[in-house]
Amino acid sequence: MDRLRRRLERTRISSRGLVVALPYLWLIAFFVAPFLIVLKISFSHTALAIPPYRPLLVWTSRSVLEIRLDLGNYLAMFSHRLYGDAFLNSLKVAFLSTIFSLAIGYPMAYGIARAGARARNFLLLLVVLPFWTSQLLRIYAWVGLFKANGLINQALLSLGVIHEPLTLLFTPFAMYVGIVYSYLPYVILPLYANLEKLDWQLVEAAQDLGCRPWQAFYKVTLPLSRNGILAASMLVFIPATGEFVIPTLLGGPNALMMGRILWDEFFGNRDWPVASAIAIVMLLVLVPCMMAYLGIQSRESDQ
Amino acid sequence: MVAATGRREAGEPWNDPNARPYVELRRVTKKFGDFTAVDDVSLKIYEREIFCLLGASGCGKTTLLRMLGGFETPTEGRILIDGEDVTDVPPYDRPVNMMFQSYALFPHMNVEQNVAFGLKQDRVPKAEIRERVATMLDMVQLGEYAKRKVGQLSGGQRQRVALARALVKRPKLLLLDEPLGALDKKLREHTQFELIGLQDKLGVTFLVVTHDQEEAMTLASRIGVMDRGTIVQAGTPAEIYEFPNSKFVADFIGSVNLFEGRLVEDEPERVRIASAELGGTILVGHGISSAPEATLWAALRPEKIAMSRGAPPQTENVARGIVQDVAYLGDLSIYVVRLPTGKLVRVTRPNTARHAEPVERDSEVYLSWDAASPVVVTR
Numbered sequence: 001m002d003r004l005r006r007r008l009e010r011t012r013i014s015s016r017g018l019v020v021a022l023p024y025l026w027l028i029a030f031f032v033a034p035f036l037i038v039l040k041i042s043f044s045h046t047a048l049a050i051p052p053y054r055p056l057l058v059w060t061s062r063s064v065l066e067i068r069l070d071l072g073n074y075l076a077m078f079s080h081r082l083y084g085d086a087f088l089n090s091l092k093v094a095f096l097s098t099i100f101s102l103a104i105g106y107p108m109a110y111g112i113a114r115a116g117a118r119a120r121n122f123l124l125l126l127v128v129l130p131f132w133t134s135q136l137l138r139i140y141a142w143v144g145l146f147k148a149n150g151l152i153n154q155a156l157l158s159l160g161v162i163h164e165p166l167t168l169l170f171t172p173f174a175m176y177v178g179i180v181y182s183y184l185p186y187v188i189l190p191l192y193a194n195l196e197k198l199d200w201q202l203v204e205a206a207q208d209l210g211c212r213p214w215q216a217f218y219k220v221t222l223p224l225s226r227n228g229i230l231a232a233s234m235l236v237f238i239p240a241t242g243e244f245v246i247p248t249l250l251g252g253p254n255a256l257m258m259g260r261i262l263w264d265e266f267f268g269n270r271d272w273p274v275a276s277a278i279a280i281v282m283l284l285v286l287v288p289c290m291m292a293y294l295g296i297q298s299r300e301s302d303q
Numbered sequence: 304m305v306a307a308t309g310r311r312e313a314g315e316p317w318n319d320p321n322a323r324p325y326v327e328l329r330r331v332t333k334k335f336g337d338f339t340a341v342d343d344v345s346l347k348i349y350e351r352e353i354f355c356l357l358g359a360s361g362c363g364k365t366t367l368l369r370m371l372g373g374f375e376t377p378t379e380g381r382i383l384i385d386g387e388d389v390t391d392v393p394p395y396d397r398p399v400n401m402m403f404q405s406y407a408l409f410p411h412m413n414v415e416q417n418v419a420f421g422l423k424q425d426r427v428p429k430a431e432i433r434e435r436v437a438t439m440l441d442m443v444q445l446g447e448y449a450k451r452k453v454g455q456l457s458g459g460q461r462q463r464v465a466l467a468r469a470l471v472k473r474p475k476l477l478l479l480d481e482p483l484g485a486l487d488k489k490l491r492e493h494t495q496f497e498l499i500g501l502q503d504k505l506g507v508t509f510l511v512v513t514h515d516q517e518e519a520m521t522l523a524s525r526i527g528v529m530d531r532g533t534i535v536q537a538g539t540p541a542e543i544y545e546f547p548n549s550k551f552v553a554d555f556i557g558s559v560n561l562f563e564g565r566l567v568e569d570e571p572e573r574v575r576i577a578s579a580e581l582g583g584t585i586l587v588g589h590g591i592s593s594a595p596e597a598t599l600w601a602a603l604r605p606e607k608i609a610m611s612r613g614a615p616p617q618t619e620n621v622a623r624g625i626v627q628d629v630a631y632l633g634d635l636s637i638y639v640v641r642l643p644t645g646k647l648v649r650v651t652r653p654n655t656a657r658h659a660e661p662v663e664r665d666s667e668v669y670l671s672w673d674a675a676s677p678v679v680v681t682r
Contacts, residue, residue: 199405199407201403201405201407202407202409202410204372204374204394204401204403204407205401205403205407205408205409206409206420207373207374207393207394207395208372208373208374208394208395208399208400208401208469209395209400209420209421209424209468209472210395210421210424210425210472211395211424212393212395215424219420220409223411224410224411
């Protein structure tokens with residue numbers, strides 16, 4: 001009996017271990033391993049070959065294993081202004097997009113959270129409805145709206161508001177509209193989840209203690225929805241930094257973004273090492289953001 | 304059961320036609336769509352009173368409270384506080400504070416910040432805020448907990464923070480929504496008396512909403528019993544208990560035996576009711592005003608019925624029955640006696656002697672009561 005039980009206990013522990021191991025295996029196979037490959041390529045030297053880089057490890061004739069790290073890929077980023085500018089521009093676009101998305105998404109999430117139960121479900125459905133169409137198609141739809149002879153210009157012309165078409169496409173404005181439009185659901189949903197849990201009696205209590213509605217919002221609702229704001233910001237900021245499709249289609253050739261440089265290096269120049277180095281640097285910038293966010297979140301849940 | 308406390312020394316302003324009401328509801332009605340939550344309620348509350356609105360959930364008591372707080376606007380009627388019409392005044396401009404049922408403490412602030420919140424909002428000078436908050440926290444015995452986060456407090460401590468936060472603003476009227484509902488029984492009893500002491504010390508008028516009749520009895524200077532949006536009866540705890548004006552009130556406060564019957568003798572000082580349920584007549588030692596042939600009920604409290612094995616000397620207000628059930632509650636025992644008519648009568652007897660001879664199930668007993676005990680209700 002004793003032996004049986006011990007054996008059972010052992011299998012239970014190992015089955016629990018298996019459950020824990022699965023996500024780790026997944027992460028190792030699909031995140032850590034590709035990351036290491038990219039890291040390796042970022043230190044390689046470009047070559048006209050297949051694959052288009054030289055190996056890091058080389059057996060020389062005297063049976064010595066040589067490791068050749070090419071730091072030039074990283075140095076290139078500092079020596080050419082193009083990279084630095086693109087990088088700063090990416091951060092700027094991501095930052096402003098985050099601000100705009102929050103400014104539009106917060107009132108929407110607030111409205112949905114305060115709506116009646118039936119209206120709420122309908123509104124949430126409307127928020128996720130765009131996901132049923134490919135993002136690429138939706139961005140192309142914006143191209144159709146913004147074109148010189150697009151819907152917006154035609155409408156304004158026929159109304160007599162303007163007399164010649166406005167340049168909308170390939171402007172920063174079009175790009176921001178595209179980014180904010182695409183990421184709005186990612187702002188609304190976490191904010192809604194957060195605001196929906198908010199105890200509205202707290203807002204009433206604040207009003208009871210002398211707050212006007214906007215003061216109650218500023219002193220109670222806003223601080224208590226901080227986690228939702230952080231989550232929403234990260235969900236916009238991180239992907240927007242590396243955004244490629246929207247700046248290309250709506251921002252035009254002047255929209256210098258890291259994602260585009262990466263694409264150009266990889267597919268245009270076939271310079272995989274530099275492209276990899278760019279990817280690594282972007283990761284190095286965004287990982288601390290993620291860490292800070294997770295840190296704040298776990299501290300909150302501890303309380 | 305009825306606590307006699309010093310707060311009634313001021314007399315009974317509600318019996319004085321010249322007394323100025325502190326809070327006055329004039330024919331207030333509140334409708335939510337088709338549903339009438341509060342139906343034409345008029346009520347006067349006097350300074351330093353603890354007025355309890357007592358009723359089952361959904362009777363409109365919370366809506367009434369929320370209208371006083373300014374969170375709901377009456378569909379009809381006016382609300383006056385200290386002579387001033389506040390019907391359309393928003394909550395942040397009312398001289399009223401509320402203690403919410405869930406306490407609604409701000410989770411992102413510590414105890415001190417919670418209590419100081421309302422004073423900061425009113426731009427009270429910093430030094431004064433510090434002093435008033437400290438005094439208030441001492442008064443509710445939370446001085447040591449000033450820096451604690453709200454999440455680290457027990458239920459009783461949260462309740463006291465909520466109370467301190469509402470009282471520190473020195474409101475003219477404090478609204479309390481089920482103030483003790485979330486506390487366990489022992490703590491609740493203790494806190495009831497603390498609350499009365501605090502109210503007495505600060506001289507604030509309290510309006511308490513509760514569904515717990517014991518809580519209402521202990522706290523209240525007067526109780527308003529609510530049912531389906533109206534105040535059915537308002538009076539001191541003793542009045543409500545001893546002279547309920549309806550079957551509903553008699554049954555809602557404490558337990559009661561109701562005997563349906565008809566008036567057979569109607570004199571100014573006494574009436575006689577023939578009750579088929581009792582299988583006899585009931586002599587009531589007070590006059591009533593009722594139509595002669597109307598159905599009415601004699602309400603008799605269980606503790607006012609004497610139970611004996613031998614026949615009592617009196618010939619009226621007596622019934623014979625069989626003990627069907629006995630429940631021993633420690634301080635008292637509850638007996639359910641079945642009369643020959645099938646009517647079940649509830650009788651309570653205090654267990655004054657430890658080894659008293661018990662009345663056992665299935666034994667035959669006589670029930671008797673004084674003519675002063677029954678109350679006649681007509682609805």
